[in-house]
Amino acid sequence: MMRQRKLWITVLLLWSLAPLLWQLYTSFCTHEALLQPLAEHNQRWTLDNYRQVLTANPPFWRYLLNSVIVGIGSTSLTLLIAIPAAYSLSKVSQNVARVAKFILLGAALFPYVLLFLALLELARSFNLGNNLLALSFPYAGLSMPLAVLLLLSAFRDLPSELEEAARLEGLDLWQRLRWVLIPLIGPATASTAILVFLFSWNEYPIALTWISRADLLTLPVAIARIAGSSVYSIPYGAYAAATVLGALPLLLLVLIFQRQIVSGLTQGAIKG
Amino acid sequence: MIQLLLIPAALLIALVFGLPLVRYSWLSFHADSVLTGLVAIPNHGANWLRLLHDQRFWQDTYQTARFATVSVSLELLLAIAIALLLDQRWRGRGVVRAISLLPWALPTTVMALGWRWIFNTPYGPIEQFAELIGLQPLNILSNPNITWLATVVGDVWKTTPFAALILLAGLQTIPNDLYEAFYLEGGHPRAALFQITLPLLQPYLLLSLLFRLAQAFGIFDLIQVMTGGGPAGSTESLALYAYLNAMRFLDFGYSATVMISGFLLLVLACLLVWLIFQQASHWREAIK
Numbered sequence: 001m002m003r004q005r006k007l008w009i010t011v012l013l014l015w016s017l018a019p020l021l022w023q024l025y026t027s028f029c030t031h032e033a034l035l036q037p038l039a040e041h042n043q044r045w046t047l048d049n050y051r052q053v054l055t056a057n058p059p060f061w062r063y064l065l066n067s068v069i070v071g072i073g074s075t076s077l078t079l080l081i082a083i084p085a086a087y088s089l090s091k092v093s094q095n096v097a098r099v100a101k102f103i104l105l106g107a108a109l110f111p112y113v114l115l116f117l118a119l120l121e122l123a124r125s126f127n128l129g130n131n132l133l134a135l136s137f138p139y140a141g142l143s144m145p146l147a148v149l150l151l152l153s154a155f156r157d158l159p160s161e162l163e164e165a166a167r168l169e170g171l172d173l174w175q176r177l178r179w180v181l182i183p184l185i186g187p188a189t190a191s192t193a194i195l196v197f198l199f200s201w202n203e204y205p206i207a208l209t210w211i212s213r214a215d216l217l218t219l220p221v222a223i224a225r226i227a228g229s230s231v232y233s234i235p236y237g238a239y240a241a242a243t244v245l246g247a248l249p250l251l252l253l254v255l256i257f258q259r260q261i262v263s264g265l266t267q268g269a270i271k272g
Numbered sequence: 273m274i275q276l277l278l279i280p281a282a283l284l285i286a287l288v289f290g291l292p293l294v295r296y297s298w299l300s301f302h303a304d305s306v307l308t309g310l311v312a313i314p315n316h317g318a319n320w321l322r323l324l325h326d327q328r329f330w331q332d333t334y335q336t337a338r339f340a341t342v343s344v345s346l347e348l349l350l351a352i353a354i355a356l357l358l359d360q361r362w363r364g365r366g367v368v369r370a371i372s373l374l375p376w377a378l379p380t381t382v383m384a385l386g387w388r389w390i391f392n393t394p395y396g397p398i399e400q401f402a403e404l405i406g407l408q409p410l411n412i413l414s415n416p417n418i419t420w421l422a423t424v425v426g427d428v429w430k431t432t433p434f435a436a437l438i439l440l441a442g443l444q445t446i447p448n449d450l451y452e453a454f455y456l457e458g459g460h461p462r463a464a465l466f467q468i469t470l471p472l473l474q475p476y477l478l479l480s481l482l483f484r485l486a487q488a489f490g491i492f493d494l495i496q497v498m499t500g501g502g503p504a505g506s507t508e509s510l511a512l513y514a515y516l517n518a519m520r521f522l523d524f525g526y527s528a529t530v531m532i533s534g535f536l537l538l539v540l541a542c543l544l545v546w547l548i549f550q551q552a553s554h555w556r557e558a559i560k
Contacts, residue, residue: 005360005362008353008357009362009368012354012357012368012372013368013371013372015429016371016375016433017370017374018373019383019386019387019390019429020374020386022386022389022390022397023386023389026389034395035395036480037400039405043366072404073428081281081284082281082394084277084278084280084281085277085278085280085282086282087274087277088274088275088276088277088278089278091274092274092275097430103285104285107285109483109486109496109542110289110486111486111487111489111511111538112490112492112510113492113515114286114292114490114510114514114531114534114535115289115292116515117292117296117514117518117524117527117528117531118291118292118295118296119288119292120518121295122287122291126313137284140284141284141285141287141288141289142288144281144284144288145285146446149283160469163274173273173274176284176321187483198377201379202378202379202380204379204380204381204492204493205492205493205511205515209519213476219379219382220379220380220381220382221381222433223379223381223382223385224381224385224493224496224497226385227381227384227385227388227497236389236392236395239389240386241387242385242388243370243383243385245380245381246378246379247378247382247383250374250377250378250379251374254370254373254374254377254457255370255378257369258366258369258373261373261377262369262373262429263459265434265437265438266437266438266440266441266444267441
């Protein structure tokens with residue numbers, strides 16, 4: 001039983017990591033070593049691929065920076081709008097809340113890629129193209145259903161006596177939220193924030209259509225553009241270096257915030 | 273007064289989700305392309321008539337349905353296994369759970385590029401291995417019959433962790449006493465899986481199934497970067513076709529028509545799944 005479990009754990013780890021490790025290996029290989037991996041080579045390992053990616057114009061870290069800007073902007077905007085909305089939904093009647101939840105769940109399930117054309121038209125009519133912070137609006141809108149659902153269940157879990165006591169102490173709505181309720185839903189807020197950040201970091205079709213200036217591309221679009229630029233040649237060492245650099249920030253993020261991510265996803269499933 | 277706090281969120285959701293659906297429905301009855309100077313002119317259902325006779329649309333519908341069915345089924349089966357494994361108690365479980373979550377967290381385009389290298393002919397590891405054991409080149413990404421299976425692998429790899437986590441949450445809601453009582457009465461562990469675990473997991477299975485089905489139906493990033501819809505259009509999804517219509521052929525009216533029909537097909541598929549789940553629980557009741 002024990003041995004069998006160890007085997008399955010190993011399989012799971014291999015399955016999850018092997019494609020990533022292969023990229024890591026490729027990114028340090030010389031071109032010759034990639035073309036003939038089994039032959040003898042004078043020089044097998046190199047940092048050239050990283051040098052190439054980091055000194056390209058624009059340099060790769062620029063895309064990382066763009067994605068950080070978009071991620072922080074979208075996450076802040078989402079929380080700013082979702083927290084009051086979730087609080088408000090936790091106060092309305094059962095029936096209204098049930099309808100709202102149903103709509104939110106439906107929107108959360110929606111394959112949002114189908115929305116890109118209408119959103120692009122909006123960007124054109126309000127002149128929001130090529131603006132990193134403007135991306136926060138569609139991203140906040142797309143994350144809103146999940147964010148409100150998660151925060152709503154957190155507000156629901158707070159005992160109502162708590163807010164009653166704060167009201168009797170003479171705190172107005174804003175003070176109650178600021179000093180009593182929001183600190184108490186801290187864990188749910190953290191989970192929501194990290195999920196929204198991940199979504200904005202990874203989002204592709206909207207960033208693809210809203211941003212065309214090379215120095216403003218977010219990471220996923222930059223990677224896709226690298227991929228599209230040379231279908232028939234094989235600069236795969238540089239590709240691999242780019243995927244490693246693109247994966248690294250998320251690797252850290254997942255390892256640091258795994259508890260928040262897991263509780264966010266599972267809370268959403270249990271109470272959604 | 274408190275209800276006022278809902279307004280910004282409601283407006284944003286209406287703008288991002290509601291408005292596009294209304295706009296597409298309207299656009300799908302208009303010609304709006306380079307030929308009309310990008311001005312919308314009513315064309316009395318010509319888009320819909322064209323859709324009915326558009327072989328490429330039906331080919332893509334078939335491909336999307338095939339892709340979604342196969343990858344979602346594989347994902348759920350694997351997710352059940354992973355969730356059962358992670359539900360047991362063993363040392364290092366937290367670390368393994370974090371690592372198994374990595375594929376889900378990475379940008380799709382990043383790993384789509386990675387997969388293109390892994391499936392590369394003749395330099396990728398799979399082809400190298402095939403050559404080593406004396407096989408003919410597999411041409412994974414240039415053989416129209418098998419390329420879509422490579423995209424399934426990419427999708428399963430990326431999204432299984434998500435489904436596994438939802439099922440894991442479901443497993444943790446099942447009280448342990450149920451199993452203890454079952455074993456006391458001499459039940460076999462495998463019987464427990466079918467008589468306790470899976471039936472009680474049903475709402476979570478349905479949730480992850482619907483969620484994954486919707487996402488797989490809208491598959492776009494992975495296909496665009498990994499295969500570009502090729503070879504010979506064999507991996508082109510509905511979302512990619514809609515995208516190409518808008519961004520490459522600059523035919524917004526028809527692109528909107530494709531998207532609305534994709535949406536309607538998805539709603540149908542979800543209803544079907546839901547009905548099957550309903551039926552399944554009826555049957556189980558009947559057997560008891």
